[in-house]
Amino acid sequence: MLINLSIKNYALIDSLNVTFTSGFTTITGETGAGKSILLGGLSLVLGKRADMSSLKDKANRCIIEAVFDIKNYNLESFFEKYDLEYDPNTIIRREIHPGGKSRAFVNDSPLTLDILTKLGKRLIDIHSQHQTLQLTEHDYQLKMLDAFADNTKLLDSYTRKLHTYKTSVRELDELTEFQKNANKEYDYNTFLLDELDAVFLEDGLQENLEETYQQLNNVELILENLSKGNYLLNDENRGIISMLSELKQVSAQLSATGNKFEDLRERIDSVFIEIKDIAEEMQTLQESVEPDPAKLEEISNRLKVLYDLQRKHDVSSVSELLEVKENIAAKVGATQNLEEEIETKRNLLLKLKKDLDEDANLLTSKRADAIPEIKEKLEISLHSLGLPNATFKIEIIPTEDYKSNGRDTLSFLFSANKGSDYNTLKKVASGGELSRIMLVIKSILARYEQLPTLMFDEIDSGVSGEISNRMGDIMHDMSKYMQVFSITHLPQIASKGDHHFKVFKTDKDHSTLTQVRELLADERVFELAEMLGGKNLSDSALAHARELLN
Template sequence: MLTELSIKNFAIIDEISFTLNEGLSVLTGETGAGKSIIIDAIKLLAGGRGSVEFVRHDTKKAEIEGLFTIDSTNHSVYRTGEHYGIDIQDEMVVLHRVVTAGGKSICRVNGKLVTLAILREFGRLLIDIHSQHETQSLMDADNHINLLDMYDEKNITKAKNEYLKLYNKLFSLRKRYRQLSENEQEMSQRLDLLQFQYNELEQAELVPNEDIDLGEERLQLANFEQIYRSLQDAYNALYGEQKGLEWLNIASQALQNNKDFDNFIADKAEEMSNHYFMVEELMYDVRNYTETLHHDPQRLNEIESRLNEINRLKKKYGTTVEEMLEYMAKTEEEIEQITNKDSHLSNLHDEIEEIKKDAYLEAQQLHDLRQRAADSMTEEIHKELKGLYLENASFFVSFNTKQGYQSADIHLHQNGYDYVDFLISTNAGEPLKELNKVVSGGELSRIMLALKTIFAKHQGITSVIFDEVDTGVSGRVAQAIAEKINLISEKSQVLCITHLPQVAAMSDTHILINKQEKNNRTYTDIRELSADRKIEELSRMLTGTKLTDTAKRHAEELLELASAHKEK
């Protein structure tokens, strides 16, 4: 869950820092006090799009930092951290985001600098933000299949991965088939190019590692005089009268002559003798190698010419001789395929049909899993909608699917062969229609909340944030929404901005946001309310700024009802 949140120089916020608890935390306050600004800051922390408009006037940068505690070591954030080399210790993840006045964005996870995309990956696993605007994603039918897959994520993801292996192979084979099926003129031009490239490489008679071996030989020939001189100097320093080997022999004999009188001399005499023979052998090796050397300017010219030819080819076919030989082999294979195009097309067609059958069977299994998930999800959604006073609502998951492999029109895509659309009717006797054609703002909020109540059971999100998703509802519906949000808070930490006293009364933690002026600057102040102050704030939400005894009694009753509901 989100345990600590710190915001500095963000919009009208100067600097605030506060602790969040488990369960349901609500943020209330007058319109414009800065409630939504706090949610905007959390969105940035989760990898949202930044803007210089967020940086407080006359400051250099806006900073947001959040501490998340992760109880389960099976949480996917651990795998993501391991993937990006980010150490997660003591079950804590710290996200940090800076937006400068110049428009730069700096992101860190547990102190390590990361890209915005990586920060967004962590944010997606830790925070789930819902606002009135974001519920519009429910209207997009393209998102419905992903929501359905999320419902039974464990089984559907496994089946989907198996399907994708076949689908990607099928896609690759179809692409190759199209390439071979191009018109004769294009294929003829392609064949001419390939044959020219193959002949050029073949005539070069390349040998593996040839460029490396020639480079070493060129280095030796170019520095022949220095190499020869160094070997001669080494040999002359060892061989001859009054030279190194003779002095080693003298030292060895001196120790050998007296080894019977002293154990130390005896040991060192043997060592000296061994060293003498090693140096003698080394001297002979230097002499023999020197005799093999000969300066050949013509050979150096040949090497330079050969390396120039290899480097010319490298610019066209690869950075190494191995890569060029590989390219040559692929070119030969493609030439053979084009030359025998009809035979290859026939083989490809048979392979495509075989893979297509297998992919279709996997897609069919995926469809069956989705159908079972749809039936179960529909049943759950109906229960949730009734609890939100949409008793006459009817929800249905529509599959736009062409059944039967023999159908020539069947179309496999990345999600199998399913196209999913959520249909709903909110009134008795009305036909099922697309969400965007029948749902009002208040109804959409309730449908979204019903889905979120269900998905909270299936997701590992640590913190769910609702930004005024209860707008446009009142009375018994408001109470039902409060109860649903409280239900979600049993599975995940919930942070909710609300104007409904029913939702606020259900909170485990009530945070009040105030806007103040000081030295001609506007500041946002945040404080956690005590029990007495919570009653005052609920009274204000019920009646406005004027607090009356009646309003206080109503506030107390709301709190009692909320407490009774939680106990039940």
């Protein structure tokens, strides 16, 4: 509910502050007084784009601020979604700076114009000629029928299931496409995997093969040096062991002469033992080493395969080849399991489709059940608004396509006169008829869903006095369920308001200003009388005005 509207430096408005309450509020004023300016200012805080022409004084900024009571609007999740500070009394402020820059705030939190527009639609529904054209659109008509059929929760359920279904369809398509490409690569990947399996990869393989290769490839040099080593160790005349034996005897004789030589003897004994052990090991190695051309060729071939694989996969070690093998094995395994995964996804889709069809069918059924009653309500209400022969032909046509609001196409046909063919509203309904149809629809919906504040902008254009009287009654009845505004030229509607505001112009310091104020009871009489008979107020006009108010 709109509680307060403050406008500064906008069009013909210097400074304006108006407080509103619940119920039905009518706004009147002479043509050109600035009713459209007031509505334009309100539209800015609801997200309408602005420009420099909005500024009355081009040197100063324009500030428009509106206060809304939103405690019954269930907007907490909206504020949380867009990271805005929630307050039951929400303040929206719009600033337009002289340079053309525009800024918007909700409870002092800055926000984009796009988010402000989304919020604005949840706060005030401005019924203008543009919105009347919405009535001719299929989705709006279906939305109206769903509100009447109380399909809100069912639509939420359908929407969630549709999202899950579409996601699963996309995932299945991706899996199927992946399978096509994977099958093409499967044989090649299997070949690569067999090729890597054939070399029995393990950590340290390359190092062991290279070491063995070096030994086999240098066997003559190794044998030559082992033989020379054995000769140096074991020669009877100048071998190390022979000379160490003599040195050992010398150290034994020295130690016999005193303890100070004992340590020296022990060290020489230790060296002798170590050299003897080395000699035995070199002898064993010499006996074990022998040329093996066949094994050398085998090792050479294995290393060549290993090096070729590393070049092929652009790596430089066995550990990296093992990673390549693991990745290829994963691809082969994934391809082998794809068919099973695709089959599982298909079965899931069948279940999701079944659940989705249940909601879609129930939507179709509830819509069809609601049509006779809403058709009757529309026709009865329009008969009282000067369309005595208005009739509708409304049909639900189920389709196979899953749309955002079900699987139905709505045929919403209208005939205003007896004998006339039924056709779409866009083709057969006049502007005045569309306005009355929209008013009736809004009045019906007001009882079935939480509508925001409604503002009717000269919905009564071209309407006679008696019909306008009935339109005023409808708007007043709607105000029992929500806050309703009507900008009107007709006294019959203006008199129905619980509150009556007048928009007027004044001249001040060589400039014209638009102002707004709420009329007192006596002032309403004079305003209505002037609307009935002009500036020269007659007794009959005043009496008629009092009669309208009573």
